[in-house]
Amino acid sequence: MEQATQPTLETRALHLWRGESHVLKGLSVAAYAGECLHVAGANGCGKTSLLRTLAGFLWPDSGSILWRGTVISEDRDSYTRQLAYLGHDNGLKADLTVVENLSYATGMRTDVNPRAIVSALERVHLHALADRPIRTLSAGQRRRVAFARVLLADAPIWLLDEPLANLDASSSHELTRLVGTHVTRGGLVILTAHSELSLPTTILRQLVLS
Amino acid sequence: MPLTRTSHAVWLVYTRELRLAWRRWGQLLQPVVFFVIIGALFPLALAPEPLLLQTLAPGVVWVGALLSSLLGLESLFKMDREDGTLEQLLLTGQPLSLLLLGKLLAHWCVSGWPLVMASPLVGAMLGVPAHAQLTSMLALWLGTGVMSLLGGAGAALTLAAQKGSVLLSVLVLPLMIPVIIFGARATDLAVHTETAANAVWLLVSLFVLALTLAPVATAAAVRISLE
Amino acid sequence: MATWVWFHKLASPPHVYRIAGRLARWFAVPGVLILILGLYGGLITAPADYQQGDSFRIIYVHAPAAWLSLLCYATMALAAAVGLVWRMKVAHAFAAATAPIGASFALVCLVSGSLWGRPMWGTWWVWDARLTSQLVLFFLYLGYMALRHSFDELSRADRASAVLAVIGLVNVPIIHYSVYWWSTLHQGSTVLRAGGPSMPPSMLVPLLLCFFAYTCCYGALVCVRLQAEVLNRERSPNWLSRNE
Numbered sequence: 001m002e003q004a005t006q007p008t009l010e011t012r013a014l015h016l017w018r019g020e021s022h023v024l025k026g027l028s029v030a031a032y033a034g035e036c037l038h039v040a041g042a043n044g045c046g047k048t049s050l051l052r053t054l055a056g057f058l059w060p061d062s063g064s065i066l067w068r069g070t071v072i073s074e075d076r077d078s079y080t081r082q083l084a085y086l087g088h089d090n091g092l093k094a095d096l097t098v099v100e101n102l103s104y105a106t107g108m109r110t111d112v113n114p115r116a117i118v119s120a121l122e123r124v125h126l127h128a129l130a131d132r133p134i135r136t137l138s139a140g141q142r143r144r145v146a147f148a149r150v151l152l153a154d155a156p157i158w159l160l161d162e163p164l165a166n167l168d169a170s171s172s173h174e175l176t177r178l179v180g181t182h183v184t185r186g187g188l189v190i191l192t193a194h195s196e197l198s199l200p201t202t203i204l205r206q207l208v209l210s
Numbered sequence: 211m212p213l214t215r216t217s218h219a220v221w222l223v224y225t226r227e228l229r230l231a232w233r234r235w236g237q238l239l240q241p242v243v244f245f246v247i248i249g250a251l252f253p254l255a256l257a258p259e260p261l262l263l264q265t266l267a268p269g270v271v272w273v274g275a276l277l278s279s280l281l282g283l284e285s286l287f288k289m290d291r292e293d294g295t296l297e298q299l300l301l302t303g304q305p306l307s308l309l310l311l312g313k314l315l316a317h318w319c320v321s322g323w324p325l326v327m328a329s330p331l332v333g334a335m336l337g338v339p340a341h342a343q344l345t346s347m348l349a350l351w352l353g354t355g356v357m358s359l360l361g362g363a364g365a366a367l368t369l370a371a372q373k374g375s376v377l378l379s380v381l382v383l384p385l386m387i388p389v390i391i392f393g394a395r396a397t398d399l400a401v402h403t404e405t406a407a408n409a410v411w412l413l414v415s416l417f418v419l420a421l422t423l424a425p426v427a428t429a430a431a432v433r434i435s436l437e
Numbered sequence: 438m439a440t441w442v443w444f445h446k447l448a449s450p451p452h453v454y455r456i457a458g459r460l461a462r463w464f465a466v467p468g469v470l471i472l473i474l475g476l477y478g479g480l481i482t483a484p485a486d487y488q489q490g491d492s493f494r495i496i497y498v499h500a501p502a503a504w505l506s507l508l509c510y511a512t513m514a515l516a517a518a519v520g521l522v523w524r525m526k527v528a529h530a531f532a533a534a535t536a537p538i539g540a541s542f543a544l545v546c547l548v549s550g551s552l553w554g555r556p557m558w559g560t561w562w563v564w565d566a567r568l569t570s571q572l573v574l575f576f577l578y579l580g581y582m583a584l585r586h587s588f589d590e591l592s593r594a595d596r597a598s599a600v601l602a603v604i605g606l607v608n609v610p611i612i613h614y615s616v617y618w619w620s621t622l623h624q625g626s627t628v629l630r631a632g633g634p635s636m637p638p639s640m641l642v643p644l645l646l647c648f649f650a651y652t653c654c655y656g657a658l659v660c661v662r663l664q665a666e667v668l669n670r671e672r673s674p675n676w677l678s679r680n681e
Contacts, residue, residue, distance in 0.1 A: 018590075019589075055301065058437050091295050095233040100229070104226050108218075108222055367584065367597050371588055381584060383576075385604070387615065388614075395622070419607075427600055430600050437593065
């Protein structure tokens, strides 16, 4: 597949220490629109740290991150609006319903469109549970609601940390398909996963951290 | 328009906190009960002499209210960090300090205002006359506001620390000493039917100072805790 | 430009270690000498106070300790702020080094104030304005050190306690003022004073010498502790010094 000449997201000589361990050692990688970058590696090799650094939670000790050629520290707010992040935790309040969670999460970034929320829930097949509190849902269902939040964020760059954890085979397949759709529409997905992803090799690229 | 987007986001944070508190409204009552129990402990520990109690009343009401509002502070950010909603606040593209201001003000409404409502009861138990209650409530309303703001900054600081609860009290209570001094003074003046205007204005200025500085400190502390 | 070069060099741990070692000697020798001079002047040469007799002489230990505890807090908070804004780990090391010294000065002030009050008032504690204010300052120091030790990771401990130090710095004048105001409400101005409305030079000069000596001793102590902090942080080779 043809790639844009300028990478959407790029790191240059990224160094990061967590306490005493040198987690990222001069990492330089470029990610382009229209691809899914699968960050792989053993436990503790820095996959989550890399994602969290790209999301802006961690500051690198040296090196830079560029979004479309500009260093992100110059305009963090614009860069942050291009991101949707899904971490180990779902980012959902257990006492609120599915719809309430999604409208709060979306409303802080863009205008809330109730129909968009409904269609996002349909895409993750949770439309029937829209008014149930999160705490009554199973772990897999909560993950799918979190995915709906990512869909609604309307962001070109998705940073997903173990998105398919706790999911059964069919849900895994569904969400992988959603990732594929986002990528083919020109988005960029950077994710970590322990297992292989069933995506066409034209859009899937692996980055192994050691 | 950016400004309305930001204020809308702050409003959403504020209403979300209120809605969450309402879903577990039983937990709102715990600090109030604690406050009333403290009010009952002092006469039991000393003597039920009206004059003695009335002299002590301003101090007891204020220390009791501050200790009670300390109760709800530790969990202010803990739940949000555990379910991942705290880090989502950093990704909205809105100023974190303003979003956290919404959260702190919501905490004030949820934990401080009930204490203010309960203070006439505690005051009456200690012999505070009816004419002093209104001034006392006003002063306490401002004082609990400072408590929520400064205490929220402290709660964010101790968020990533190992054992939070007592550490939080050790950090926050010395910073609340000016509020106690001026607040109890306001109540005391009101009890003796003198004007408490000066003390109340000092409380207002402390509140405004906390309103401007606490959100910035809290945002810095939250970012540090989320790394 | 020269100031910026000096500032940037301060971020390098080996450089700081060398400077601190040299400064410690420069501070310690005059500090101890002037302290001996000042204490001799205060304890031996100065005339007895017309009100309190000889018990006022503890002011030569008490008042400089009070001043130093405030100075230490200010320098600690400023260093912490520098560390936060410019991300200099050496600044955080300086703040960590200063904290126990400042807390000790506050404790010296409290104990000496308590000893001062005993012959005059018969009690071991007086709610004097300065003593109460020092007590609150002591609590602030304890809180800072407690927060620092409650984190596993050093960089997080540095930055969280730095935020606390800056919050405390803004609050210290407010607390100070409110405690003094509270004290005037209830009993009168500072109780533990000496020399009446103005001190004669024979009393004042030793006091000023003691102030200066204490400050020099603080300088020496903080340099030595800073060296220890730098060594502690440098033991793993990955401790970078950053200056942006």
